[in-house]
Amino acid sequence: MFRSSVFRVAGVALAVVMGIGVSGPVQAEVEAQQEPPGLLLTWQRDPLTTMTIDWQTEPDHPEETAAPVLRFKRVGDARWQQADAQSFAFPFSDRIVHRVELTGLEPGRAYRFRVGGFQRAYQFQTMPPDLNEPLVFAVGGDTRHRQSWMERTNRAAMQYDPQFIVWGGDLAYADGRADRLDRWYEWFEANMNTLITDQGRVVPVVVGIGNHEVQGGYYYNRDDFEPTDAWRERRAPYFFSLFAFPGHPGYGVLDFGDYLSLVIGDTDHTNPVEGPQTEWMQRTLSRRQGVTHVFPVYHVPGYPSHRSYDGAVSQRVREHWVPLFEQYGVRVAFENHDHTYKRTVPIRDGDVAEDGVVYLGDGAWGVGTRSVHSVEDTWYLAHAEGTRHAIIVTLHGDRQHYLVVREQGDVIDELELP
Numbered sequence: 001m002f003r004s005s006v007f008r009v010a011g012v013a014l015a016v017v018m019g020i021g022v023s024g025p026v027q028a029e030v031e032a033q034q035e036p037p038g039l040l041l042t043w044q045r046d047p048l049t050t051m052t053i054d055w056q057t058e059p060d061h062p063e064e065t066a067a068p069v070l071r072f073k074r075v076g077d078a079r080w081q082q083a084d085a086q087s088f089a090f091p092f093s094d095r096i097v098h099r100v101e102l103t104g105l106e107p108g109r110a111y112r113f114r115v116g117g118f119q120r121a122y123q124f125q126t127m128p129p130d131l132n133e134p135l136v137f138a139v140g141g142d143t144r145h146r147q148s149w150m151e152r153t154n155r156a157a158m159q160y161d162p163q164f165i166v167w168g169g170d171l172a173y174a175d176g177r178a179d180r181l182d183r184w185y186e187w188f189e190a191n192m193n194t195l196i197t198d199q200g201r202v203v204p205v206v207v208g209i210g211n212h213e214v215q216g217g218y219y220y221n222r223d224d225f226e227p228t229d230a231w232r233e234r235r236a237p238y239f240f241s242l243f244a245f246p247g248h249p250g251y252g253v254l255d256f257g258d259y260l261s262l263v264i265g266d267t268d269h270t271n272p273v274e275g276p277q278t279e280w281m282q283r284t285l286s287r288r289q290g291v292t293h294v295f296p297v298y299h300v301p302g303y304p305s306h307r308s309y310d311g312a313v314s315q316r317v318r319e320h321w322v323p324l325f326e327q328y329g330v331r332v333a334f335e336n337h338d339h340t341y342k343r344t345v346p347i348r349d350g351d352v353a354e355d356g357v358v359y360l361g362d363g364a365w366g367v368g369t370r371s372v373h374s375v376e377d378t379w380y381l382a383h384a385e386g387t388r389h390a391i392i393v394t395l396h397g398d399r400q401h402y403l404v405v406r407e408q409g410d411v412i413d414e415l416e417l418p
């Protein structure tokens, strides 16, 4: 049986009271707090007014014997409210996951919450009603070859106080396998260690699917493929259990009011790029032409910085999705999978164009990095290097600003789009 300690001592509050006329601390109090082994905040619907909260419990935690509840209140309110959780098994594990979706929240507000019987009070923030103030979030992918690498880039991103993080696939590298359960435990532990601010604000994450979420990596590697919930849950058991969004069929769109839409794609992992998913992509983008910021996010790059330009999945992305991005006014698309950092030139009709789409990313948040194509000799590359990084995105009105920060904290690239 794989199990870590029932109670974790993760948050230690050190209260120091300074006495008048005394030059040093006169009183120090250390208080141990109890936390669940895993906590995940994400969204299934509008982040202005909802929040989905998952927490995990170990098998002999008393939480399991009672009906699991989440307590929450708006910061400043006196009265705590309560919401019942839905509980289900963490795949191949003796842990239980408890899930609550809070709805009807007020935009741009801080809320406090406690999960089950755990002592620590956390906070979350609903997203703002508009972009009159800058909104900061972090983007990347390919998060955990080593927990220490993931934590380092998490910390680098957290220096910018992001409101949330978007990861476009290849999360724990468990490949849907029971014998790689511990990789998911590490993934959740990395987030417990690094994605909670000093004030206790838990940073939500929005994820997409990558090849390392799926047994075989790509649907066409499995003779038994069928486009059903049952097949996807069998072949990508962790992904479809542990993440409320995008949920089935493995791709989806998250709308932040009318100012931001994250369009999360599945690059042949549990759904073909072409066919129903491309039809959905067309509908989704066409209906969001009035949205200020629309970002496609997916795993396999259309414009790879390490792998071959002629790769079959990259070709399908360019054939089926890129024309839609160009048609419906996408400014930036986030790509992953190559374990490098890349920024393309603006591209339209397969050529450099001032009003083209920029492809950013290539997925090296917490993984071993790879070599890159020569920027000089590759028509579509503007910047490429094999380095772990996070992309810090700031939206302010209709402006987009990008800062690319390495795990060590230094800035390696910057881009501003009007």
Ligand SMILES: [Fe+2]
Pocket (backbone or CB within 6 Å): 170, 210, 211, 212, 299, 336, 337, 338
């Ligand atoms: Fe990948």
